[in-house]
Amino acid sequence: ILCKDCDNVKRLIKEYGKSHVSYGIFTEADLVAKDIELDKLNSKSKIYWQGEKIGDLCLKVAGYHNILNALAAIAVALELGISFTEIAKIFETFQGVHRRMEVVASTDNNILIIDDYAHHPTEIKATLSALRSSWQNRRIIAVFQPHRYSRTKLLAEKFGKAFFDADCVIINDIYSANESPIFGISGGTIFKEIKKTNHRQIKYLPSKDNILSYLYEIVQPGDIIITIGAGDIWTVGQELAKQLKKTKGL
Structure with missing residues (x-):
């Protein structure tokens, strides 16, 4: 099961020489999602198998990357003989996973607090791109x-280029995960x-x-705040939600 939207995978396919199923959004593949509609934390798309439409897919998770994840799962299920109708029904009940664009709080004046486990530049770019695609303004x-x-x-250099879709970026210090410090390396x-x-x-x-x-000082109605990282940064979003509710009645 190979993603043809990945340039590295496309190069490997030429050398692979074995039976495989390809999937993608932006390139021709066996399994393709088209006519994609992104709406906040949801998406809709039409699914095609070898050029023929086999049905519609509704996801309760945001972003193109999650559509690609779904396509990979669909490809496996189809290979196992499960009908697309049954697959689509299962996806309609899927609510996402813990710490992957998980909604921490949504206030009455439209402040949305989200948490995500992303800790690699590629993951961060995909997560922020999903938010920007769904909430452009x-x-x-x-x-x-x-x-x-x-x-x-x-x-470090790739991290530096991963935050384009965020209007404001706040960098915390490093969560060591039991590693010893490296001289000269920090959140800075x-x-x-x-x-x-x-x-x-x-x-x-x-x-x-x-x-x-x-x-707390800068947050405004309509803001989306997302905590990102594999450490304990999620606690900031939870504490902010508590403070906003307690002191501003949100």
Whole structure:
């Protein structure tokens, strides 16, 4: 089961030489999603198998990346002899998974707080792209906690280019995951890389308490706040929701 939207996979297919099923959105493949409609945390698309429409797919998770994930699962299920009608019914009940664009809180004045486990540049770009595609006119505030010193050092430049779809970016210090510190590597490393892209608004706040205070100060009706990372940054979103409810009656 191979994704033809991935350039690396497309190169491998030429050398593979074995039976396979391909899927994609933006390239010709055996299994394709077309006429995609993104609506907040949902999507609708028409599914085609070898050029013929086999049905409609409704997902309760956002973004093109989740449609691709669904196509991979559909391809496996079809190979196992499960009908698309049955597959589509199952997807209608799928609510997503813990810490993957999970809604933490939604307030009366349209502030949305979301949490996501993304800790790699590719994941971050996909997550923020999904939010921007669904909410083109709302301010997106991304709060990122890097995970591991080694990953930060290795992928710093790519992290710097991953936040284009966020209007405001707040960088926390690194969640070590039991790694020893690496001299000269911190959340500030990614902050500096993002600054090189001339991002419109970015702030480095090593303390989660300071992040919470800053968010409380700047949040406005209609904002989307997303905490991103594999560590404990999710606690910031939960605490912010509690503060907003307690002090502003939201």
